[in-house]
Amino acid sequence: MNLQEFLAMGGYAGYVWTAYGLTAAILVWNWWAARRSEAEQLLSAQRRSAD
Amino acid sequence: MWLWLHKLGSPPHAYRLLGKMAPWFGWPALALILLATWWGLVWAPRDYQQGDAFRILYVHAPSAWMSMFTYVVMAVAAGIGMIWRIKLAHAAAASCAPIGASFTFLALATGSIWGKPMWGTWWVWDARLTSELILLFLYLGYMALRSSFDDPQRADRASAVLAIVGVINVPIIHYSVEWWTTLHQPASVTKLDKPSIALEMLYPLFIMMIGFQLYFGWAISRRLRGEILRRERNAKWLKEGA
Numbered sequence: 001m002n003l004q005e006f007l008a009m010g011g012y013a014g015y016v017w018t019a020y021g022l023t024a025a026i027l028v029w030n031w032w033a034a035r036r037s038e039a040e041q042l043l044s045a046q047r048r049s050a051d
Numbered sequence: 052m053w054l055w056l057h058k059l060g061s062p063p064h065a066y067r068l069l070g071k072m073a074p075w076f077g078w079p080a081l082a083l084i085l086l087a088t089w090w091g092l093v094w095a096p097r098d099y100q101q102g103d104a105f106r107i108l109y110v111h112a113p114s115a116w117m118s119m120f121t122y123v124v125m126a127v128a129a130g131i132g133m134i135w136r137i138k139l140a141h142a143a144a145a146s147c148a149p150i151g152a153s154f155t156f157l158a159l160a161t162g163s164i165w166g167k168p169m170w171g172t173w174w175v176w177d178a179r180l181t182s183e184l185i186l187l188f189l190y191l192g193y194m195a196l197r198s199s200f201d202d203p204q205r206a207d208r209a210s211a212v213l214a215i216v217g218v219i220n221v222p223i224i225h226y227s228v229e230w231w232t233t234l235h236q237p238a239s240v241t242k243l244d245k246p247s248i249a250l251e252m253l254y255p256l257f258i259m260m261i262g263f264q265l266y267f268g269w270a271i272s273r274r275l276r277g278e279i280l281r282r283e284r285n286a287k288w289l290k291e292g293a
Contacts, residue, residue, distance in 0.1 A: 006093070010103035015168050019161040020088070023110040026157045027084070027266065030150060034273035041280035045289050 060139050063288040066279045069272040076268035083262030090255035098252075107165040109255055113263040115158035118186060119221050121151030121267060125193075126218035129211035141207035142282060144214060145197060146274035150267060152190035159183055170234050178227035179235040182220060189217040203282060 009016040091109035098105035125147035132140035162180070163173045174180065193210050200206035228237045248256075283289055 009106070010097060012102060012104040012168055015104055015164050016092075016106050019107040019110055019164045020092070022160055022164075023114065023157060026114075026153050030153055030266075030270050033149065034270050034277070038273055038277035038280070041277045041284075045280055045284060048284065049289065 060137055062139065062279050062283050062286065065139055066276055066283075069276050069279075073269055073272040073276075076265045076272060080262050080265035080269055083258050083265065087255045087259035087262055090258065095252050095255055096249070101169060104165065104168050105252075107161055109259050111158060111161040111165055112256060113260045114154045114161060115183070116260060117263050117267060118151060118155035118158045118183070119224060120264075121147050121154060122186060122189070122214075122221055123218065124271075125151060126214045129214040132207060133211045133215070138207070138282065139279070141211065142278040143271070143275055144211065145207075146271055146278050148190050148194050148197075150270045150274065152187060152194070154263075155183065155187040155190060159187065166234075175234055177233040177235065178231035179224065179233050182224040182227050185220055186224060189213070189220060193217075 007013060007017075087109060091106055095106065095109075097103055125144045128140045128144035128147065131137055132144060159180075162183075166175075167173050193213050196213055197206045197210045200209065227233065228235050280289070
């Protein structure tokens with residue numbers, strides 16, 4: 001199997017790659033959102049303890 | 052044992068423990084998801100009926116499974132919070148909601164993308180799809196309800212009722228393909244006798260499911276840490292340095 005054949009996904013390229021891309025996007029979003037909310041709370045906690 | 056449980060339920064202890072646990076979930080999750088993606092896209096043989104489109108299964112089924120699993124965790128945590136009045140349990144339930152909502156959205160979206168080439172339509176109002184859509188609304192409703200209260204304790208109690216009542220939807224989703232006529236195929240993996248899918252196609256699915264499960268462990272640890280900080284904003288242990 002060559003790369004071109006692999007990317008074509010037997011004619012379902014648009015569907016398969018969109019599905020996998022969306023999955024990656026959601027997993028990355030979760031990662032980013034969780035880290036961000038934690039960092040935000042940590043920052044505001046530090047600010048409060050500095051007062 | 053009780054002392055240990057009590058210690059576990061204390062916010063500073065839980066906060067530190069979650070921080071230590073998170074990477075033990077996160078890194079294996081990443082490794083397994085990457086392995087399963089490669090296996091599912093490259094090594095797994097093409098389906099004789101669906102061609103390469105069946106590979107969407109490897110992201111669709113785990114996200115659908117996680118959408119229901121997360122809801123059950125959320126409802127159980129909310130129940131524990133209600134019965135034993137444990138704030139940490141309410142915090143855990145609240146942390147589940149955005150994760151579960153994202154998995155539900157993913158299950159619906161990948162299902163829709165799979166449905167188009169296989170069924171010829173993006174969406175049908177049948178039992179499986181509709182009940183999964185209701186699950187998404189339950190998550191969104193839960194989050195909206197929480198954010199409508201200023202008092203966290205009232206938010207905990209009101210949203211817990213919604214979470215617990217809504218859990219009835221989970222078995223409905225699961226059995227919808229048996230109870231009603233639907234376009235969605237019946238379960239081919241979680242059958243008690245023999246799974247009706249080739250083993251070489253099944254391995255990457257199992258790996259992906261374990262990967263997603265670990266990913267959930269990682270995500271809930273991180274979310275819960277943020278939630279604990281938010282609730283404990285005026286606590287002494289925070290000032291003493293976490």
